[in-house]
Amino acid sequence: MPNKKSWAEPWKIKMVEHLRMTTKEERIVAIKEAGYNTFLLKSRDVYIDLLTDSGTNAMSDRQWAGLMLGDEAYAGSRNFYHLEKTIQDYYSYKYLIPTHQGRGAEHIFSQIMIKKGDYVPGNMYFTTTRLHQELAGAKFVDIIIDEAHDTASHHPFKGNVDLEKLQKLIDEVGADRIPYVSMATTVNMAGGQPISMANLKELRELTKKYNIPIAHDMTRVAENAWFIKEREDGYQNKSVKEIVYEICALTDHATMSAKKDPIVNIGGFLATNDEDLYCKAQNMVVIYEGLHTYGGMAGRDMEAMAIGITESVSDDHMRARVGQTQYLGQKLIDFGIPIVMPVGSHGVFLDAKKFLPHLEQDALPAQTLAAVIYIESGVRTMERGIVSAGRNKETRENYYPKLELVRVTLPRRVYTQSHMDVTAESIATVYERRDSIKGLRFTYEPEYLRFFQARFEPIK
Numbered sequence: 001m002p003n004k005k006s007w008a009e010p011w012k013i014k015m016v017e018h019l020r021m022t023t024k025e026e027r028i029v030a031i032k033e034a035g036y037n038t039f040l041l042k043s044r045d046v047y048i049d050l051l052t053d054s055g056t057n058a059m060s061d062r063q064w065a066g067l068m069l070g071d072e073a074y075a076g077s078r079n080f081y082h083l084e085k086t087i088q089d090y091y092s093y094k095y096l097i098p099t100h101q102g103r104g105a106e107h108i109f110s111q112i113m114i115k116k117g118d119y120v121p122g123n124m125y126f127t128t129t130r131l132h133q134e135l136a137g138a139k140f141v142d143i144i145i146d147e148a149h150d151t152a153s154h155h156p157f158k159g160n161v162d163l164e165k166l167q168k169l170i171d172e173v174g175a176d177r178i179p180y181v182s183m184a185t186t187v188n189m190a191g192g193q194p195i196s197m198a199n200l201k202e203l204r205e206l207t208k209k210y211n212i213p214i215a216h217d218m219t220r221v222a223e224n225a226w227f228i229k230e231r232e233d234g235y236q237n238k239s240v241k242e243i244v245y246e247i248c249a250l251t252d253h254a255t256m257s258a259k260k261d262p263i264v265n266i267g268g269f270l271a272t273n274d275e276d277l278y279c280k281a282q283n284m285v286v287i288y289e290g291l292h293t294y295g296g297m298a299g300r301d302m303e304a305m306a307i308g309i310t311e312s313v314s315d316d317h318m319r320a321r322v323g324q325t326q327y328l329g330q331k332l333i334d335f336g337i338p339i340v341m342p343v344g345s346h347g348v349f350l351d352a353k354k355f356l357p358h359l360e361q362d363a364l365p366a367q368t369l370a371a372v373i374y375i376e377s378g379v380r381t382m383e384r385g386i387v388s389a390g391r392n393k394e395t396r397e398n399y400y401p402k403l404e405l406v407r408v409t410l411p412r413r414v415y416t417q418s419h420m421d422v423t424a425e426s427i428a429t430v431y432e433r434r435d436s437i438k439g440l441r442f443t444y445e446p447e448y449l450r451f452f453q454a455r456f457e458p459i460k
């Protein structure tokens with residue numbers, strides 16, 4: 001008997017959704033019509049959809065049953081109280097404001113907390129989060145450790161905050177110009193990289209000294225907890241559930257895109273321990289989202305989320321979730337493809353600068369690579385580089401991020417290991433002919449979050 005111990009998913013498949021296969025000729029037409037932007041492809045033209053893990057998850061039979069328990073009252077739905085109790089029990093926060101998705105919570109939170117001229121330090125930017133901070137009048141300051149910007153660094157906690165960078169900012173601008181520290185678990189743009197509990201505790205100490213709250217972007221907190229369990233001394237015998245609670249309890253406020261960790265298709269929330277913020281947010285949510293006991297959600301969606309949260313903190317779920325990402329990452333490593341190391345939780349990130357070293361960043365290497373992978377195989381991925389980074393609000397200059405990545409993102413409980421094999425082989429085929437790949441340029445650039453709707457054409 002071999003002594004290798006494989007893991008398998010802690011679920012079986014009850015219903016299947018058919019996939020449509022396309023020819024290369026059809027895909028060439030489709031990507032041209034989509035302006036070489038994978039966000040503008042029609043889903044029916046996609047074979048394996050690894051664009052995002054946001055809202056693309058497969059709900060469980062329990063969650064689907066939960067939908068039937070939807071209490072669609074305008075006010076005081078029983079599903080709201082179930083969700084509120086779940087958030088108190090699993091995430092430690094006292095007060096809950098549901099929103100239609102994560103950015104709804106970011107909008108309300110930024111508008112309440114930020115005054116014009118403030119600074120918001122964070123462990124790397126996220127697109128919607130930074131935009132809401134800027135629209136409220138703040139400047140975002142990156143205080144993540146340098147290793148996070150180095151795709152080859154094997155640092156186990158690339159999501160860590162560099163406390164010296166934070167101290168320097170406090171010394172320069174003063175604590176009263178810093179309304180909060182924005183702390184994400186895990187860090188999406190760095191490649192799904194975790195923050196360690198030790199670093200978070202140090203961050204808590206430093207921020208306490210200056211009375212600066214920590215705002216937790218908890219979109220993938222259970223995935224972060226899994227890495228702490230795997231990698232950090234003293235946590236091997238703790239459950240993901242316990243670690244998640246401990247992380248949240250070290251922070252003051254939270255925004256959540258429930259379309260990720262909590263395994264639902266829509267939803268989000270703002271949570272806090274601060275009664276004053278809660279009252280202000282209740283007042284804001286009725287303007288932009290809906291009454292404070294449903295935000296932008298149906299009762300049934302709140303029920304599915306409450307159940308999804310309980311499933312998301314299961315060790316067995318997380319072993320399979322992160323295990324599948326590691327499996328795909330290892331396949332790509334075996335093919336010699338340059339990726340962000342170590343492999344993160346929600347996707348494998350291709351290093352487009354190393355994949356296409358002959359392309360300048362202005363020729364949009366990651367955008368190009370995502371388009372070429374689609375044409376090769378019908379696998380849809382996403383750019384996370386210069387296009388996503390956008391422009392500086394004041395100077396209108398492009399940001400030139402060090403990381404120029406293509407994200408190969410895994411929805412939860414959706415694809416099988418064979419889909420991962422096909423994906424890895426498709427990317428390897430593109431890698432073999434990488435020298436012949438030419439870049440793209442913009443033909444249309446929207447003002448905000450340009451990566452969603454921009455259009456491109458090939459550089460001749």
Ligand code: PLI
Pocket residue numbers: 051052053054101102103104126128129184188217219256257258259267268
């Ligand atoms: O897409 P929303 O509005 O539910 O959530 C915004 C959001 C906030 N924080 C983080 C870390 C995210 O990853 C996030 C959304 N992420 C998307 C859509 C993604 O594809 O990664």
